[in-house]
Amino acid sequence: MRRFVLIAIPYVWLLALFLVPFLIVLKISLSDIALARPPYTPQLDFAAGWEGLKSFFSELDFENFTFLTTDDLYWKAYLSSLKIAAISTFLTLLVGYPVAYAMARAPEEWRPTLLMLVILPFWTSFLIRVYSWMGILSNEGVLNQVLLWLGIIDTPLHIMNTTTAVYIGVVYTYLPFMILPIYSALEKLDGSLLEAAEDLGCSRLEAFWLVTWPLSRNGIIAGCFLVFIPTIGEFVIPSLLGGSDTLMIGKVLWEEFFSNRDWPVASAVAVVLLLILIIPIILFQRNEQKQREAEG
Amino acid sequence: MAQTVFAPWTDPAQKPIIEFRNVTKTFGDFTAIHDLSLNIYEREFFALLGPSGCGKTTMMRMLAGFETATSGDIFLSGKDIGHVPPNQRPVNMMFQSYALFPHLSVWDNIAFGLRRESKDKNFIGDRVEEMLRLTRLTKFARRKPHQISGGQRQRVALARSLAKAPKLLLLDEPLGALDRKLREQTQFELMDIQEKTGTTFVIVTHDQEEAMTVASRIAVMDEGNLVQVATPAEIYEAPNSVYVADFIGDVNIIEGRATQPGTKIGIAWAEGQPPILATPAKSVEAGQSLHFAIRPEKVTIDTERPDRPNTFRGKVIDIAYLGNISTYHVELAGGQMIKAQMVNARRLANRHITWEDEVWVGFTDTAGVVLEE
Ligand SMILES: Nc1ncnc2c1ncn2[C@@H]1O[C@H](COP(=O)(O)OP(=O)(O)OP(=O)(O)O)[C@@H](O)[C@H]1O
Ligand SMILES: [Mg+2]
Numbered sequence: 001m002r003r004f005v006l007i008a009i010p011y012v013w014l015l016a017l018f019l020v021p022f023l024i025v026l027k028i029s030l031s032d033i034a035l036a037r038p039p040y041t042p043q044l045d046f047a048a049g050w051e052g053l054k055s056f057f058s059e060l061d062f063e064n065f066t067f068l069t070t071d072d073l074y075w076k077a078y079l080s081s082l083k084i085a086a087i088s089t090f091l092t093l094l095v096g097y098p099v100a101y102a103m104a105r106a107p108e109e110w111r112p113t114l115l116m117l118v119i120l121p122f123w124t125s126f127l128i129r130v131y132s133w134m135g136i137l138s139n140e141g142v143l144n145q146v147l148l149w150l151g152i153i154d155t156p157l158h159i160m161n162t163t164t165a166v167y168i169g170v171v172y173t174y175l176p177f178m179i180l181p182i183y184s185a186l187e188k189l190d191g192s193l194l195e196a197a198e199d200l201g202c203s204r205l206e207a208f209w210l211v212t213w214p215l216s217r218n219g220i221i222a223g224c225f226l227v228f229i230p231t232i233g234e235f236v237i238p239s240l241l242g243g244s245d246t247l248m249i250g251k252v253l254w255e256e257f258f259s260n261r262d263w264p265v266a267s268a269v270a271v272v273l274l275l276i277l278i279i280p281i282i283l284f285q286r287n288e289q290k291q292r293e294a295e296g
Numbered sequence: 297m298a299q300t301v302f303a304p305w306t307d308p309a310q311k312p313i314i315e316f317r318n319v320t321k322t323f324g325d326f327t328a329i330h331d332l333s334l335n336i337y338e339r340e341f342f343a344l345l346g347p348s349g350c351g352k353t354t355m356m357r358m359l360a361g362f363e364t365a366t367s368g369d370i371f372l373s374g375k376d377i378g379h380v381p382p383n384q385r386p387v388n389m390m391f392q393s394y395a396l397f398p399h400l401s402v403w404d405n406i407a408f409g410l411r412r413e414s415k416d417k418n419f420i421g422d423r424v425e426e427m428l429r430l431t432r433l434t435k436f437a438r439r440k441p442h443q444i445s446g447g448q449r450q451r452v453a454l455a456r457s458l459a460k461a462p463k464l465l466l467l468d469e470p471l472g473a474l475d476r477k478l479r480e481q482t483q484f485e486l487m488d489i490q491e492k493t494g495t496t497f498v499i500v501t502h503d504q505e506e507a508m509t510v511a512s513r514i515a516v517m518d519e520g521n522l523v524q525v526a527t528p529a530e531i532y533e534a535p536n537s538v539y540v541a542d543f544i545g546d547v548n549i550i551e552g553r554a555t556q557p558g559t560k561i562g563i564a565w566a567e568g569q570p571p572i573l574a575t576p577a578k579s580v581e582a583g584q585s586l587h588f589a590i591r592p593e594k595v596t597i598d599t600e601r602p603d604r605p606n607t608f609r610g611k612v613i614d615i616a617y618l619g620n621i622s623t624y625h626v627e628l629a630g631g632q633m634i635k636a637q638m639v640n641a642r643r644l645a646n647r648h649i650t651w652e653d654e655v656w657v658g659f660t661d662t663a664g665v666v667l668e669e
Contacts, residue, residue: 185627195362196395200409200460210408214399294398294442 020272029267030060064268073252074269078276080247084163084238088170092227093220095171096178100219101212103179104186105140110289111187118176118183130169130240134168137165140193161243169237174230184258185219218291225284233273249273302512303527304337311374311584313338313496314359319368321354321520330520331368332417341490341497343507346517346542352500353392356466359498360389366436372464383412388460388597392468392500394453396441402452403428404436409460427455430485446473458489467499472508483510504544508532532591534577541589546623548595548634550588554580555669560661563588566630573605576666590664592637597624597647597655604658610634612653624649626657 025195027125031040042059043054068074100149102115121129136142137159159165189212235250242248256266304310306524312335321329326350336342344352357363358370361382369376388409396405406427410420435658436444441452450473456464469481470486487510490497501507506529507514515525516539524536535541538549552565552572557579562571563586567601572588580586601607610626613633617640624636636657649655 188394190393192391192393193397194396195360195382195410196389196391196397196456199360199387199389200456201383201412203383206412211397294440 007162025267025270027060028263029064029271030062031264032059033262033264039261044265064264065272066072067265068268068272073247077249077252078272079245080089081232081234081249082276084166084170085228085234085250088167088174088220088231089224089228091167092174093224094214096175096223097182097216097220099175100179100182100186100216103183105291115183115270118179126173127236130236133165133172133241134160135169160241161244163246165241165243166238166246166248169241170227170231170234173237174227177226181222181226182216182219185216189215204228216295218287221287222284222291225280225287229277229280229284233278260270302339302386302539304340304401305335305513310337312336312371313340313373314498315369315371315374316355317369318373319358319365319370320365321351321358322366328520329358331520332520333368334467334515334522336496336498338496339490339494341487341499341510341512343497343512343514344500344517345502345504345507347501350517351520352470352517354391356468356498357502359464359466360387361385370421374506386463387466389459389466390453390457390468390470394441394449396456397453398441401438401440402433402444405441405452406459408456413460423459423545427459430458430489431455431482447475447478450474451482453469461493462495464496464498467497469500469502472502479506480509488509514544514631518541530579534665535589535667538587538589541665544577545591546635546637548590548592550632550634552586554582554584554586557582561666565619566632569608569629570612571665573661574664574666575662578668580666580668584668588664588668589667590659592623592635593621594659594663595634595636596658597626597638597649598658599638599653599655601656602658605661605665606660607656608634610655610657612651612655615649615651624655626655628657 010131033039034041042056044056048055071266099118103111103118106162108115134141138144139156139158139160141160143159144153147153159168193211193215194207197211198204202210214276233250234248235254238246238248238251239254242251253266253269254258256262256269260266314334314336316332316334319329319332320327322573330353344355346352354363358365359372361377361380364378368369369378371377372385372387384569397408400408403424406424407420410423414420424437425434428437431454433451434449436448441449444452450470454467454470459468467486471482474482485496489495497510499507499510511528513525514531515529516523516531518539523538524531526534526536530546532541535544541547542549550563550565550572552563555562555564555571560573560575563574564571565588575586596602596604597612608628610628612624613627614625616623616625619640621637621639623642624638626634626636628634634657
């Protein structure tokens, strides 16, 4: 009995916090917009009994999903989000791998400090950190002032409110999620494996490519998913740093909800986003499981 | 067929394949190898023996190129290899920790080195299969290292280092994880490989019996120094110090003082007892304090006084029965313990010497060695 309760608790938790909200969103996405509070119909009316239930279900339809296909804003936003997420993930990997590598190669007594430094930004609110990037990147910002002062540029660089600024923001924000799994894979790497590779005729570079890289692959995959998945739905960074031409589905979703107050269409956007995300999430979990099996 | 004895180290015309010249290696303020000079010759099976932490692995790592000597030079075939990186040395090493690539199958682990230098798929395939057969791993070729046993892993490491048929092969405790039978088989296989390929082997081992079996010469090390470098028979029969005598095999060490100097000397070892007659390798002075070392199997034990140059009375304190032999612990006058070993030709029940018996131990005047320190 106690066993059952112990197992049941996490399931109840999942049910209450993930499945129920999802069902609510799904229901709204099947509803119609209404000038009411809440701004959609139908409402489930228990007082009407069986008849009420029947009319409730008969009023639900896929209209909003069809609507998403009629306006090319939506699929463009999805595609653009995927593209931005993919490029950001690649850039984060490009920056994160050398950092993780250097950390794993650092003297052992330094590693906890370096690890702390990677995690340190989390101690400040994410929103504040993104705002401070505005202060750095804007035309009168710190970056431009320094570059102007050094004489590298004559006119301020226009970075703020462009997709470039979004990339900078995403790479900065999600870098720890890339570094940590790669670091943990590299730190486990036995140095004698590299010696063995060299002993068998590899140059340093070949040894890296044939031993270090494949052995950190699970960390790389984990890091990429941890960056890619949240970036697709990212809303704060594109709306604060991005320009009007930066199309991301998170921003579209926000506008549907709060500017248009069209909850049903916004919910439909969210449901489709979830469906898009499920594929990488399943792949991610498959990778984690494989890794656990290899270690076990 | 006339067979010349293999002993290149006695021939001054022979050039060594490996030469350590006054090599010192320090880690911080710790000296791991202390001003060491050593020649190893082609086709030798050279064993490094010594207690844990004496610097055996460090020697190997300097040969493989993972450590550079703090001072002194190392030559390989007459060439200073001080600054040659590991991947350009005709040397392969089997690591004490095996260092198998966890992401590669057994087959790919063995093929790893071959692929670096050859593109010929058939050649690589044949060579890997040959190595798999040799180490009896054919059945496990497709498995990953974490899917096989410790002993199998050790064999993969061995196969991988053998695959490239290097000029010099370094084996750091290659057979430690194998059971006795497989170990003996592999020892003979190693000797066989060495015979066939002419590879020079340097092997580290903790197992002196193994060193005795496979080695052409043994170096006994102690805290970064070479104590003795000699053939197994010499090391065993004529150790140059108490340390070597004690480290290799079982030995009785008796402390005493030289009495009558000459080619045969007497060693006074206990009050009121006749001196031990012995034959020193070097002349000693009267009154010099000495150690006398004698192997248990060279000491006989009888109930009647035997007709031998050295005979002493004693009492049996303990008998260790080891199956094929028995070791008798005999207490001599003055409390000196001595071990005597006898082959168990008779069944246990028929043996006539037991605990508490008064017995005579005896040995010849050339059976033991006189050691100065
Ligand atoms: N990288 C290093 N830094 C500091 N000290 C080291 C290092 N490598 C080895 N040593 C020290 O050098 C000494 C010799 O080490 P080595 O590994 O050669 O011993 P070994 O004879 O192979 O011992 P074992 O039989 O236990 O393998 C040891 O005392 C060890 O602690
Ligand atoms: Mg060692």
